[in-house]
Amino acid sequence: MGKVVIIGCGNVGMSYAYALLNQKSKVSELVLIDLDKKKIEGEVMDLSHCLAFLPSKIKVKVGDYEDCRDADIVMIAAGAKQEDNETRMDLISKNCVILKGIVGEVVKSGFKGIFVVATNPVDIMTYVTWKISGFDYKRVIGTGTSLDTARLRYLIGQRINIDTKNIHAYVIGEHGDSEFVPWSGANVGLQNIDNFLNKDELEEVCREVREAAYEIIKRKGNTSYGIGVCLVRITNAILNDENSIITVSSYDEENDIFMGLPSVLNRNGAERRIYVELSEEETEKLQNSVDILKEAKAKINL
Ligand code: NAD
Numbered sequence: 001m002g003k004v005v006i007i008g009c010g011n012v013g014m015s016y017a018y019a020l021l022n023q024k025s026k027v028s029e030l031v032l033i034d035l036d037k038k039k040i041e042g043e044v045m046d047l048s049h050c051l052a053f054l055p056s057k058i059k060v061k062v063g064d065y066e067d068c069r070d071a072d073i074v075m076i077a078a079g080a081k082q083e084d085n086e087t088r089m090d091l092i093s094k095n096c097v098i099l100k101g102i103v104g105e106v107v108k109s110g111f112k113g114i115f116v117v118a119t120n121p122v123d124i125m126t127y128v129t130w131k132i133s134g135f136d137y138k139r140v141i142g143t144g145t146s147l148d149t150a151r152l153r154y155l156i157g158q159r160i161n162i163d164t165k166n167i168h169a170y171v172i173g174e175h176g177d178s179e180f181v182p183w184s185g186a187n188v189g190l191q192n193i194d195n196f197l198n199k200d201e202l203e204e205v206c207r208e209v210r211e212a213a214y215e216i217i218k219r220k221g222n223t224s225y226g227i228g229v230c231l232v233r234i235t236n237a238i239l240n241d242e243n244s245i246i247t248v249s250s251y252d253e254e255n256d257i258f259m260g261l262p263s264v265l266n267r268n269g270a271e272r273r274i275y276v277e278l279s280e281e282e283t284e285k286l287q288n289s290v291d292i293l294k295e296a297k298a299k300i301n302l
Contacts, residue, residue: 001028002239003071005063007102008078009034012118014043015228016075017060021047023232024055026239031063031071034078068111073235076129078102079119084217087177091120096300099125103132114269116234117142117249118227122175124296126249126258131302138269142249144260145171145179146230149247151209152181159205160196162188169193170247171209172261172276173289179260180285181206182278237265245274257293 004020006013009032020027030047032040040062047060068074079095099119106115115133117140119125126142133140148171157164169186173179183202186193193202216223237244243266250263250270262274278286 002026002073002235003029003031003067004073004075004235005031005033005068005071005106007033007074007076007106008119009036009040009043010077011222011224012077012227012231013075015224016077016118016231017043017047017228019225019228019232020235021050021054021056021058021060023236025232025236027056027058027235030058030060031067032060033063033065033067037062065105065109068106068109068113071111072113072239073116074106074111074113075116075118075231075235076102076125077118079125092124092296092299095119095121095125096128099128100132103129107133113139114238115140116231116238118231120175121296123249123258123260123293124300127297128300128302130251130258136269137251137253138271140251140258141234141263141265141270142258142260143175143227143230143234144249144258145173145175145247146234146260147227148175148179148209148212148260150226150230151212152205155205155208156188156193156197159201160188162196170262172247173259173286174293175249175260176292177210178285178289178292179210180282180289181209182276182282184279184282185277234265238267238269241267243271252290255290255294257290257297259289259293 004027034040044060044062079098115129117126117129122142130140152171153164153167156167171179213223243264245262247260248263249258249260263270264272
């Protein structure tokens with residue numbers, strides 16, 4: 001049995017809540033916290049009313065920070081929205097203030113579980129959460145490039161007409177414009193991806209992934225379902241003690257940043273990272289992400 005608290009119940013928070021209700025999971029209690037109390041009262045009513053027809057028996061309620069005390073996971077999706085033409089980095093200062101306040105309150109409650117952060121720019125906000133909480137870094141996870149990886153696998157699968165589940169490729173680095181795919185380790189079944197797509201096609205897929213959020217926001221104003229399902233995937237990997245590899249934003253001791261790299265998720269959080277063998281060009285790309293994140297981190301006063 002597990003208790004999850006969602007802080008920030010806008011598009012992302014509620015897509016996560018809805019996806020969680022629609023899947024079998026260990027979550028038995030779901031608590032919603034948001035500045036807009038009236039809205040989440042409505043959300044709780046709406047979600048609870050469909051429980052009769054769902055596989056889960058989750059108790060959903062409006063809560064406050066006291067509820068974090070015995071929670072297993074606190075998921076943070078509070079923040080300012082990413083506007084059209086606004087990069088994730090533009091959101092830093094706005095969301096930094098919001099996150100500092102929230103994390104302080106969660107820690108005050110006596111919370112002993114795992115933080116999962118979705119607020120953008122997610123690698124920086126995960127760092128803020130870690131710093132303010134004083135938690136062991138394993139217990140602080142950002143969604144990182146998990147959504148980008150899901151998008152990548154879908155787009156490749158579509159192009160070559162192979163089930164997404166058989167596409168073994170990952171997006172790593174900053175969840176943002178410097179993210180990239182280390183194609184040298186990407187394969188379909190046991191074949192290297194080069195046997196299916198040429199260099200130009202691979203580059204095009206990579207660009208589509210990088211621009212996916214902008215394209216969706218341009219059309220519907222926000223992105224929500226994809227990230228909602230990624231958050232459920234991360235939740236299940238933690239609560240089921242799966243030792244699953246997901247490209248979450250986890251701590252990089254050497255550079256003192258959080259960044260998306262394949263990490264083993266279990267009941268302890270992001271237990272460890274998987275070493276990724278990179279070509280010279282890929283190493284440079286990763287270093288570029290590291291530099292961008294270090295520069296962004298330097299702008300916040302922690
Ligand atoms: P939204 O505006 O719909 O929701 C944000 C919610 O946060 C609102 O309901 C607001 O009332 C609440 N909020 C703000 N300050 C708060 C506070 N101090 N305490 C409690 N609640 C507070 O935005 P959204 O579309 O749900 O996006 C949320 C965040 O998730 C953004 O930062 C967005 O960029 C990010 N996001 C991340 C990913 C990813 O891959 N990590 C994907 C999509 C969106």
